[in-house]
Each structure stands twice: as C-alpha cells, then as structure tokens.
Amino acid sequence: xxxxxxxxxxxxxxxxxxxxxxxxxxxSLSSSGVSEGLCLVNAMHITAxxxxxxxxxxxxxxxxxxxxxxxxxxxxxxxxxxxxxxxNGDAHLKRQVMGREVVxxxxxxxxxxxxxxxxxxxxxxxxxxxxxLVKIIGE
Amino acid sequence: xxxxxxxxxxxxxxxxxxxxxxxxxxxSLSSSGVSEGLCLVNAMHITAxxxxxxxxxxxxxxxxxxxxxxxxxxxxxxxxxxxxxxxNGDAHLKRQVMGREVVxxxxxxxxxxxxxxxxxxxxxxxxxxxxxLVKIIGE
Amino acid sequence: xxxxxxxxxxxxxxxxxxxxxxxxxxxSLSSSGVSEGLCLVNAMHITAxxxxxxxxxxxxxxxxxxxxxxxxxxxxxxxxxxxxxxxNGDAHLKRQVMGREVVxxxxxxxxxxxxxxxxxxxxxxxxxxxxxLVKIIGE
Numbered sequence: 001x002x003x004x005x006x007x008x009x010x011x012x013x014x015x016x017x018x019x020x021x022x023x024x025x026x027x028s029l030s031s032s033g034v035s036e037g038l039c040l041v042n043a044m045h046i047t048a049x050x051x052x053x054x055x056x057x058x059x060x061x062x063x064x065x066x067x068x069x070x071x072x073x074x075x076x077x078x079x080x081x082x083x084x085x086x087x088n089g090d091a092h093l094k095r096q097v098m099g100r101e102v103v104x105x106x107x108x109x110x111x112x113x114x115x116x117x118x119x120x121x122x123x124x125x126x127x128x129x130x131x132x133l134v135k136i137i138g139e
Numbered sequence: 140x141x142x143x144x145x146x147x148x149x150x151x152x153x154x155x156x157x158x159x160x161x162x163x164x165x166x167s168l169s170s171s172g173v174s175e176g177l178c179l180v181n182a183m184h185i186t187a188x189x190x191x192x193x194x195x196x197x198x199x200x201x202x203x204x205x206x207x208x209x210x211x212x213x214x215x216x217x218x219x220x221x222x223x224x225x226x227n228g229d230a231h232l233k234r235q236v237m238g239r240e241v242v243x244x245x246x247x248x249x250x251x252x253x254x255x256x257x258x259x260x261x262x263x264x265x266x267x268x269x270x271x272l273v274k275i276i277g278e
Numbered sequence: 279x280x281x282x283x284x285x286x287x288x289x290x291x292x293x294x295x296x297x298x299x300x301x302x303x304x305x306s307l308s309s310s311g312v313s314e315g316l317c318l319v320n321a322m323h324i325t326a327x328x329x330x331x332x333x334x335x336x337x338x339x340x341x342x343x344x345x346x347x348x349x350x351x352x353x354x355x356x357x358x359x360x361x362x363x364x365x366n367g368d369a370h371l372k373r374q375v376m377g378r379e380v381v382x383x384x385x386x387x388x389x390x391x392x393x394x395x396x397x398x399x400x401x402x403x404x405x406x407x408x409x410x411l412v413k414i415i416g417e
Contacts, residue, residue, distance in 0.1 A: 001140050001279050001314075001315075001416065001417050003314035003315065003385075003416065003417075005383065005385050005390070036140075036142040036276070037140075037142065037276055038177065038179060038274065038276055038316065040316060040381050040383055042381075042382075042383070043392070044391070044392025044393075044395065045392050045393075045394070046330065046331045046332050046392070046394050046395060051235065051239070052185065052239055053185045053231055053234070053235070054185050054220075054231060056220060056223065058218070058219035058220040058221075058222055058223060058228075059218075059219070059220040059228065059231055061219045062218045062219050062220050062228055062231070062232065063232070063235075066210065066232055070209070070348070071344065079336070079337075079340045080335075080336035080337070080339045080340050081332075081334060081336040081337040081340050082336075083336055084334065084336060089336075089337065089340055092331055092332060092337055092340070093340065093341070093344055095331070096329065096331070096341075096375055096376055096377070097235060097236065097375065098235055099235070099238065099239075099377065100329070100330055100377075100380065101380065101381060102239065102240065103179050103181075103240060103242055103381055104181075105144065105179055105181070105272055105274030107144050107274070112144070112272060112274065113183070114182070114183025114184050114185070114270060114272075115183075115184075116184070116185050117183065117185060131392060133383055133390060133392075135316065135383035135385070135390065137276075137314070137315055137316055137415075137416065138140065138142065138276065139140050139142075140279050175279075175281040175415070176279075176281065176415055177316065177318060177413065177415055190374065190378070191324065191378055192324045192370055192373070192374070193324050193359075193370060195359060195362065196358075197357070197358035197359040197360075197361055197362060197367075198357075198358070198359040198367065198370055200358045201357045201358050201359050201367055201370070201371065202371070202374075205349065205371055209348070236374060236375065237374055238374070238377065238378075241378065241379065242318050242320075242379060242381055243320075244283065244318055244320070244411055244413035246283050246413070251283070251411060251413065252322070253321070253322025253323050253324070253409060253411070254322075254323075255323070255324050256322065256324060276415075277279065277281065277415065278279050278281075
C-alpha cells in the first residue's frame with residue numbers, strides 16, 4: 001500500500017469565499033503515483049470547508065446568501081464563542097453545513113468524478129493563510 | 140490491497156425522493172471480495188445526496204418538509220444559479236445539508252452498521268437517470 | 279494492509295450534549311499499530327453525530343441553540359416520525375447538519391490534525407448507552 005500526504009495553502013483576501021482546488025488535488029494525485037485507492041481532502045481549520053459541487057459563480061453567490069441566512073455573521077454578540085475575543089462564531093456553524101472533508105475514489109489514476117463534480121475550499125474566516133490536507137492511500 | 144468499483148443507476152420519477160440503496164451496496168461488497176476495508180458511496184451528481192439514516196417513511200416526509208423550509212424550490216428566481224436556465228438552485232443547497240457521501244467500515248465481509256443504519260440515495264432534481272459510485276478498498 | 283476495529287461507548291445523561299472523544303480515538307490508533315492510513319470514526323446511531331470542530335464550551339452552546347432553531351425538539355407533533363411513538367424526530371434532522379462521520383488521515387502514527395481540530399460525539403437523543411465505531415486501515 002502506498003500513502004501520500006500534501007498540504008495545500010490558500011489565502012482568501014476577504015472574510016468569505018470559495019476556491020476551486022481541483023487542479024491542486026489532481027497534481028497531488030499525480031505526485032502520489034496511486035492508481036486505485038481513496039483520496040481524503042479536508043480543511044485543517046475549523047472555520048473552513050472542503051466540499052464538492054458545481055463550478056458556477058451564481059451558485060456560489062447563492063451559498064453565500066443562504067449561509068448568511070442560516071448563521072449570520074452579525075450581530076457578533078449573538079454567539080457565545082465570540083466572548084473569547086473571536087468574531088468568527090458564525091464561521092464554525094457555516095462550516096458544519098458545508099462539511100469538513102470529501103473522500104474521492106481514485107480509479108485508473110484519476111479522481112473518479114461525475115460530470116460536474118469539482119472540489120472547493122470554502123472559507124468563512126479568511127484574510128490569512130490556511131491549509132487543506134490531501135491524504136491518498138492505495139496502490 | 141484489493142479495489143472494486145461499481146456504478147449504481149437510479150431514476151426517481153418525481154423531483155425529489157429517497158431510495159434505500161443498502162441492498163445494492165451490499166451486493167457490490169459481495170462482488171468485491173473484500174472482508175476488511177472501507178466502502179465509499181457517493182452521489183456522482185451535485186443535486187443528489189448519499190446519507191445514512193432510518194428507513195422510516197414518516198422521517199423521510201419530515202426531511203422533505205424541512206429541506207423545503209431551509210432551501211425552498213420556489214420562487215425559482217431567488218437563486219442566481221437559476222439565471223443559467225436551470226431551475227435546480229435549491230437542489231444544490233439541499234444536497235449540502237444531507238451530504239454527498241458516506242464511508243462505511245467493512246468488517247468480516249459485511250457493512251459494519253449500527254442497529255438502524257441504512258444507506259439512502261436522496262434525489263433533489265430527479266426525473267432522469269443518475270448515478271451513485273461505490274468504491275471499495277481493503278483485502 | 280492492517281485493519282483495526284473498536285467500538286467506543288458513551289452515555290450522555292441529558293437529551294443533548296457534546297463529548298470530546300479525541301483521546302479515545304488516539305488510543306484506538308495506538309492499539310492499531312497503523313502509522314500511515316485512514317481512520318473512520320462514525321456514530322453507529324442515527325440520532326447522533328461525529329464531527330470535528332473546536333473544544334470550546336461557548337461554541338458548543340452556540341451549536342445547541344442553533345440546532346434547536348433549525349430543527350426544534352418541540353412541539354413533538356410537528357414530526358411525522360414521532361407518530362411511530364418516538365419523540366426524537368428532531369434528533370434525526372440535527373444529526374444531518376452535524377454529520378455522521380469523519381475520516382482522519384494517519385501520518386507517522388498520529389491523527390493528522392490542524393492546530394484546533396478535535397473529534398466530538400454529538401448526542402441528540404441521549405440518556406442511554408450508545409456507540410461510536412472506529413475503523414482504521416493502513417500499514
């Protein structure tokens with residue numbers, strides 16, 4: 001069994017945003033030399049998500065609006081977590097809706113995707129460098 | 140290490156619906172010959188989910204009602220994604236709540252489930268054939 | 279390839295609560311002897327979650343309040359699932375928001391975590407003993 005590990009670093013210049021990280025994950029897979037196995041991609045930070053959905057800017061605007069309705073950033077005082085001096089209580093909630101990780105099948109050396117699947121990094125407390133972990137096992 | 144891949148096809152005749160796909164996944168596991176490992180089951184489409192919960196019709200009606208409250212289908216104009224000509228913006232949101240995938244342990248040749256766990260395909264934009272991927276690795 | 283399986287049992291004395299189970303999962307990993315691989319941790323019950331987030335009591339209070347807003351426990355009659363004689367319809371919904379499982383990378387014999395990641399058991403229908411499954415594969 002082979003295993004491969006790589007950290008991917010991203011910096012979203014605003015508080016929230018989505019980045020298509022599929023090309024980076026494909027490069028990790030290529031480096032791994034694995035042709036059959038599983039690829040875990042997870043946010044290493046607890047105010048960010050990794051998820052699979054459509055690479056369509058209107059949809060990303062819909063996610064932004066919807067997540068703000070489900071867990072508004074303001075007023076900051078509505079979250080007990082923010083009593084610690086943070087202002088990112090909402091980000092910890094938004095991340096639960098969108099998820100921490102995806103596991104993708106590897107088949108014949110490729111990410112085994114349906115026709116529209118792309119991997120995104122979802123940032124809910126940005127303006128600093130944060131990491132995604134890629135771990136691949138297989139052979 | 141063994142690996143096994145199978146696509147399962149489903150067609151839900153209405154826009155939304157839930158299908159218990161546990162028997163199909165069990166058949167895939169049997170075909171794989173794997174007795175210890177992991178089984179990934181994921182929707183290959185981004186307006187559908189694979190999730191584990193109870194095989195109880197009242198609960199499925201509760202999910203339907205709840206997801207419509209969280210991300211209503213109509214008015215279609217509320218989603219920027221629908222400006223592309225689609226009418227499935229809500230389906231991309233519902234799928235994030237219910238999840239893309241499950242990873243199930245395989246122990247002694249069986250899906251290693253708790254007493255009530257069953258695997259469901261959740262369709263949020265149906266009336267056409269769509270796919271689920273089963274990928275099994277282990278030995 | 280090595281594989282390892284362990285059940286962890288928990289009893290939350292109230293209906294809802296969160297338990298940091300990271301030390302138990304680390305002990306399972308140590309027992310497994312696996313140094314490179316994947317670690318699946320999942321609730322075996324469908325009214326409970328396993329998720330990764332911050333070990334901060336204010337945040338946990340925020341989750342409790344937010345999940346009650348998204349899927350209130352009462353009135354019990356609002357859920358068709360409760361027509362079966364259960365009163366835990368809300369718990370099946372809350373669990374979907376927080377998730378069933380996490381998959382954690384194992385690197386050099388350790389859970390490969392970002393700086394604040396901790397694994398939690400989320401109980402939404404407690405006051406009885408319930409199980410979490412740890413399944414580890416790798417070498």
